[in-house]
Amino acid sequence: MDRNRLGHRLSLYRWERLMKVRTWLIITYLVVMLLPLAAAYGFFVLIQEWDRSKRIADTFELTQQIQGIEDGLQDPELYEMQPLSKLESKLPNRVSEAGVSLELYRSDAVRIYSSEATKQSIQQINRSQLMENLYQYDLSYHSLTVKKPVFENEQIIGVYELSLDRSEWVSGVESRRTWIVTAFIAFFITVYGVMIWLLQRKLNRPLNELMLGMSAFASKQKIVSFPTKRKDEIGQLMHHFEKMQTQIESAQAETKREQEEKQLMMASFSHDIKTPLTSLQAYAEALENEESLTPRERKDYMQIIKRKSVHLKGMIEDLTTYAKLQSNQYEMPLTKVDAEEFFEMVFEGYDELARRQHVTLIKEMNITGFCYMNAQHMIRYLDNLMSNALRYTQADGRIGLGVIGKDALLPEWIFQEAHSELEAFRDGSALLLIQNDGPPISQAHIDSVLTPFYQGEQARTSDESKHAGLGLSIAKQIAEKHDGEMKLWSFEQRGTLIVMRFPQI
Numbered sequence: 100m101d102r103n104r105l106g107h108r109l110s111l112y113r114w115e116r117l118m119k120v121r122t123w124l125i126i127t128y129l130v131v132m133l134l135p136l137a138a139a140y141g142f143f144v145l146i147q148e149w150d151r152s153k154r155i156a157d158t159f160e161l162t163q164q165i166q167g168i169e170d171g172l173q174d175p176e177l178y179e180m181q182p183l184s185k186l187e188s189k190l191p192n193r194v195s196e197a198g199v200s201l202e203l204y205r206s207d208a209v210r211i212y213s214s215e216a217t218k219q220s221i222q223q224i225n226r227s228q229l230m231e232n233l234y235q236y237d238l239s240y241h242s243l244t245v246k247k248p249v250f251e252n253e254q255i256i257g258v259y260e261l262s263l264d265r266s267e268w269v270s271g272v273e274s275r276r277t278w279i280v281t282a283f284i285a286f287f288i289t290v291y292g293v294m295i296w297l298l299q300r301k302l303n304r305p306l307n308e309l310m311l312g313m314s315a316f317a318s319k320q321k322i323v324s325f326p327t328k329r330k331d332e333i334g335q336l337m338h339h340f341e342k343m344q345t346q347i348e349s350a351q352a353e354t355k356r357e358q359e360e361k362q363l364m365m366a367s368f369s370h371d372i373k374t375p376l377t378s379l380q381a382y383a384e385a386l387e388n389e390e391s392l393t394p395r396e397r398k399d400y401m402q403i404i405k406r407k408s409v410h411l412k413g414m415i416e417d418l419t420t421y422a423k424l425q426s427n428q429y430e431m432p433l434t435k436v437d438a439e440e441f442f443e444m445v446f447e448g449y450d451e452l453a454r455r456q457h458v459t460l461i462k463e464m465n466i467t468g469f470c471y472m473n474a475q476h477m478i479r480y481l482d483n484l485m486s487n488a489l490r491y492t493q494a495d496g497r498i499g500l501g502v503i504g505k506d507a508l509l510p511e512w513i514f515q516e517a518h519s520e521l522e523a524f525r526d527g528s529a530l531l532l533i534q535n536d537g538p539p540i541s542q543a544h545i546d547s548v549l550t551p552f553y554q555g556e557q558a559r560t561s562d563e564s565k566h567a568g569l570g571l572s573i574a575k576q577i578a579e580k581h582d583g584e585m586k587l588w589s590f591e592q593r594g595t596l597i598v599m600r601f602p603q604i
Contacts, residue, residue: 127294127297127298130290130294131290131291131294134290135283135286135287135290138283138286138287139283142279142282142283145279146275146276146279149275153268153271154238154268157243157265157268158236158238158243161243161263161265162236162243164193164263165236165243165245165261165263167193168191168193168194168199168261169247169259169261170191171190171191171194172190172191172201172203172249172259172261173249174189175249175251175256175257176189177189177190177203177212177249177257177259178203178204178205178206178211178249178256178257179211180211180221182219183212183218183219186203186211186212186219194214195214197264198263198264198266199214199261199262199263199264200214200215200242200261200262200263200264201213201214201259201260201261201262202214202215202259202260203257203258203259204224204229204257204258204259204260205256205257206254206255206256206257206258207226208223208224208225208226208228208229209221209222209223209224210222210223210224229246229258230248230258232246233246233247233248233258234246234247240265240269241264241265241266241269242262242263242264242265243262243263243265244260244261244262244263245260245261245262246258246259246260246261247259247261302333305333305334305337306333308325309325309333309336309337309340312325312337312340313340316344322341322344322345322348323340323341323344324341325337325341357425372411372414375407375410375411376411378403378407379404379407379408379411382400382403382404382407383404385400386400386401386404417569417570417573418569420479420569420573421569421572421573421576424573424576424577424580425576431473431476431577431580431581432473433471433472433473433581434471434472434473434474435469435470435471435604436469436470436471436472436474437469438466438467438468438469438470438502438504438529438603439464439466439467441470441472441474441477442464442466442502442531443464444474445474445477445478445481446462446464446481446500449462449481449485449500450462452485452489453489453498456489456492456494457494457495458489458492458494458495458496458497458498459495459496459497459498460497460498460500461497461498461499461500461501461510461512462499462500462501463499463500463501463502463503463510463512464501464502465501465502465503465504465507465508465510466502466503466504466507466529466603467504468504468603468604469603469604470529470601470602470603470604471581471582471602471604472581473577473580473581476577476580476581477577477581479573479577480573480574480577480578480599481500481533483570483571483573483574484533484570484571484574484597485498485500485533486570487570487571488533488534488535488537488595489535491535491537491538491595492535492536492537492594493536493537496535496536496537497512497535497536498533498534498535498536499512499513499532499533499534499535500532500533501531501532502529502530502531502532503529503530503532504529504603505525505527505528505529505603509521509522509530510532512534513532513534513596514534514588514590514593514594514596516588516590516593517588517590517596520588521588521596521598524586524598524600525600526600528583528600528601528602528603529600529601529602529603530598530599530600531598531599531600531601532596532597532598533596533597533598534594534595534596534597535594535595536593536594537594537595539589539590539591539592539593539594539595540587540589540595541589542589545587545589548571548587549571549572549575549585549587550572574597574599578599578601581599581601582601582602583599583600583601583602584599584600585597585598585599586598586600
């Protein structure tokens with residue numbers, strides 16, 4: 100029993116899910132169009148059945164009345180020529196009642212009496228016509244008529260045609276017709292009233308609620324929620340509107356964040372570029388005005404100006420790259436490449452840089468197959484991270500640079516503390532790893548290093564090491580433009596590991 104009840108409820112739930120607005124409108128259309136027709140047909144059948152039963156009863160009753168009058172019409176004297184007053188005195192009393200019509204004919208087809216005539220008149224008719232349909236009860240809409248002969252000595256001496264009015268039946272028919280028409284109109288109005296009420300309840304009311312919510316959100320910029328939502332198209336529209344509000348609010352918050360970030364970017368960039376520009380101006384003025392400078396000092400000043408110019412150029416390039424990657428309109432072109440050949444190419448050149456700073460560089464490539472890459476941006480990615488790794492790695496330190504496929508084992512030189520989190524992070528993707536020994540990044544600042552214009556304390560120890568603070572932010576965006584993700588781990592007395600995961604074909 101419980102299973103049957105549960106199955107019934109599930110069936111009702113599925114039916115409610117299927118009753119979409121379009122289905123409801125189709126059903127409403129059919130109801131409005133077909134139900135009145137069905138009702139009209141039903142009323143027609145009802146009145147026909149009623150009239151048929153009433154017709155039988157009425158015919159039986161009128162036949163009995165006619166039979167009661169016919170006995171008085173068998174007198175042969177009624178079919179002789181005589182004065183009207185004398186003839187009427189011999190007729191049955193009921194002939195003079197309203198609703199009774201009588202015509203008397205002689206055997207030679209001469210009409211000698213008509214109750215409809217105001218005065219007596221003699222009229223000859225066709226005898227064959229007179230003898231047609233004898234003994235046949237003719238029931239019409241307004242009367243019941245019968246025509247019978249009268250015999251004397253087995254000879255026809257006359258014919259009477261008796262008709263009884265059906266005024267009571269006609270009045271009943273008209274009354275029933277009025278009632279049926281009134282009932283049909285009331286039914287029709289009720290159907291349309293119910294349909295309009297359902298339309299108001301199922302369409303107009305939720306649509307008005309949705310429009311009010313839209314107006315409120317447009318004017319007040321506050322998220323509007325709809326506690327009750329139907330399981331139809333309007334309910335789906337409400338759901339999508341709520342989702343759209345959240346997306347708009349998120350987009351507005353993102354726009355506000357980007358605007359604030361741009362303002363911070365301009366302020367930070369203006370601050371960072373001010374110092375090298377001041378230095379350039381000072382050395383340029385010294386070269387121009389100080390005549391006592393020795394050739395050696397002039398050469399040193401020119402080298403300083405050159406280094407400062409290169410540094411400024413790098414800052415401007417970083418800012419340009421960052422702005423381009425930040426743009427939503429920028430789509431980074433990716434090319435399908437052989438993974439092993441590609442990374443072998445981009446890894447070149449870092450050995451010499453590490454040797455100059457007396458740092459050991461360990462490279463590992465364990466990847467096959469193909470992936471989608473942008474060579475220019477991936478070189479920029481590695482340049483940014485390797486420059487950071489070389490900057491913070493002391494002499495005789497070690498840097499690990501590697502790329503492994505989605506099914507390859509992690510390199511042995513990876514910090515043991517990062518193994519479990521790194522395996523969870525790779526999630527079936529290939530990994531690009533850069534690890535260096537050196538001072539760790541505190542947990543309080545580990546998320547900040549990926550934000551624009553962040554500069555570690557060591558980066559501020561000298562003018563030569565100052566930079567725009569966009570390197571890691573640019574690297575993070577390059578990783579995301581490759582449908583990947585970048586993550587950073589840093590451990591006390593060990594160093595820092597930066598990993599980018601990316602799809603591998």
